[in-house]
Amino acid sequence: MTNENSLVEYGFRRVIITFTAILCALLEIVDTTIVNVALNDMKGNMGATLNEISWVITAYAIGNVIIVPMTSWLSQQFGRRNYFAASIIIFTIFSFLCGNSTTIWELIIFRFLQGVGGGALLVTSQTIITESYPVEKRGMAQAIYGLGVIVGPTLGPPLGGYIVDNFSWPYIFYINIPLGVIATLFALRYVRSPKYAEKKSGRQIDWLGIGLLAVAVGSLQFVLEKGQEEDWFNSVTIIITSLMAVLGLYFFIWRQLTFSNPIVELRVLKNGNLRVGTILSFILGFGLYGSTFIIPLYTQATLGWNATQSGLLMVPATLATAFLMPFIGKLLQKGAPQQYLAAIGMALFVVFCLWGYKILTPDTGADAFFWMLIMRGVAMALLFIPITTLSLSTLKGQQIGQGAAFTGMMRQLGGSFGIAIISTYMSRQNWHHRADLVTHLNTADPDVMQRVQGYQQAFMAKGMSADVAMQSAYKALDYNVLKQASVLSYMDVFTFVGVLFLVCVPFVLMVKGNKKAAGLAAAAH
CATH class of the missing domain: 1.20.1250.20 (MFS general substrate transporter like domains)
Incomplete structure (x- = not known):
């Protein structure tokens, strides 16, 4: 040593x-x-x-x-x-x-x-x-x-x-x-x-600082986790916890900047690489947890898979990430610029989202997911290591722990924001698509009536009376409409996340390289 x-x-x-x-x-x-x-x-x-x-x-x-x-x-x-x-x-x-x-x-x-x-x-x-x-x-x-x-x-x-x-x-x-x-x-x-x-x-x-931090981030996490369930700002509980989060955060920042021994050293964010890294960590969390949330939800709710099948679907992509990570670590050791690797990772994540948009149907087969999810695995490997290395590369001593805390918190909040925004957006889009599809179901349309009568005949063949079979036929048609609306909503989510990552690519490329700073840090060490 x-x-x-x-x-x-x-x-x-x-x-x-x-x-x-x-x-x-x-x-x-x-x-x-x-x-x-x-x-x-x-x-x-x-x-x-x-x-x-x-x-x-x-x-x-x-x-x-x-x-x-x-x-x-x-x-x-x-x-x-x-x-x-x-x-x-x-x-x-x-x-x-x-x-x-x-x-x-x-x-x-x-x-x-x-x-x-x-x-x-x-x-x-x-x-x-x-x-x-x-x-x-x-x-x-x-x-x-x-x-x-x-x-x-x-x-x-x-x-x-x-x-x-x-x-x-x-x-x-x-x-x-x-x-x-x-x-x-x-x-x-x-x-x-x-x-x-x-x-x-x-x-x-700083006991007051600890209390304010607990109120601020605890309330924010509660709003993100429960917002959709409570119908967001139509709920008094969500309004109160949102105010607690905003006021708690404001007074916490004020306390940390004025107290002699702050529990969170906000001044470490003066480091430009760490500032960029915390923002990119938020986006990484959004993509990582958002896609981990959306794909099992789609396979279970729409395709009718069980939890084990849905979980196993993600394993090959995870193995691809695990396999690639040491190689990307080697590339960084040899001086590959972090911002370029992260930009490539974001671009590949956009490709993954567009691929997802293209293959989604009410009955997509398991094979259709394989290469799409491998693409996600490659993108995650290219995003995670360059972002974390960039964030901590010019920090020394106790700043490393402070920087890791910021990136860790932002990655987690990115995931919570991602899941909250995706579930809200999906539920709104689902309602919109269902309303739109129903306008095309006209009982005067011979194709619609032919479908209803087909269902009715199938139910009557199972021993139902004509009127009960007709009711069941309309329910079956409504179920198909809901399923189709749900698939369209998932497609919208993939588009939304893809556009978000695409917008970030030029900003990542604008980040300054830090080879010189990393060299100085190595010399100092």
Whole structure:
């Protein structure tokens, strides 16, 4: 090692630290999506309503997003190794308690606290990996870390589907326990705390800042998760939480800029690369989580697939991402400009969206998705590593942790915004397309009546009376209209996301290269 303050590791230690960090990132991200396929079983087991059971997802996301911006500060307060290990322990204990829950509100509270432990794992893992590698190898470090972030959301549904089909829903939480124990032991044995961390006394802790941050991001996450369900600003609850988010954010920013020991160091955003990186991380989250949300929804709701089939559909694309990441890390090590690789990634994501638009029908076959999703996998590999490397490339010391917290939070908020905007847009477009299609169904049209009579004859052949068969025929026609309207809505979503990414391409190309800065950072190291 070059000096006693260096956190760069070599040989076996680096392998173990890298393994531990990826394991923790995977644990955290898999748990964001693994419960989706078990909600129905939980609902029946606990006698919960659909609205109550959806809080199992919302509570975890709120716990995540509250803690992420504070991770750098908490690492300084308690020492990175202690804080990282404590976060794994909190995540593991509350995983066990989630599996043991007997009422829905117990499960929701434990999921929130599991999210508080989990949120720290993601950002601290990124910081640990970044600082364990020399500056010239940080592209490769981000490639390795990216495996967890990209694979996680895709791995959740098929793994959850397999566990629910073969065991029972508590095991989706129990699976975390042995992995959490291994990760804790490795973290305590191998992870080192940086020398620059200075613990603040109790009087210097910004309790007001912590409260304002929790109100601001917690309320924002609630609005994004529940907005569509509550009919947005027609709901008093959404109006109140939106005001809390806006006012909380305003006063939080004011507090951080005026308090002597802020919990979130906003001044680190003076770094141009980090500023650009946080915006690109938001867009990356929008595309990553938005597409992970929309494709399984389409295959299950429209094509009638089960959760395991929908989850497995995404696996080849994830493997393509995993295969490509080390090569992209090597390209960055050899000096390939991050902004060009990210722009190519965005352009390929546009191609993926247009491809999706083209193949969607009410009965698309599984084979039609394969190459389209491989394209998504290639695009994600080209986006993730250059964006994270660009964001952190000119940061040093504790700024790396602060920068990782910003990019992590923005990626997560991008995902939440993506899912909220997509679900709202789809529901509006669905209504619009249905109304439009119904205007073409005229009972005087011989083609329409021929279709209705065909349905009627089919139902009568099953033993229905003529009048009941006619009612069923109209219901069947209405179902087909709804299905067609739904497919048109999915096509609109692919167009919308594709246009968003296309607009971003020229802006990414305008970002200045940072080879010189990276070289200076390497020299300083």
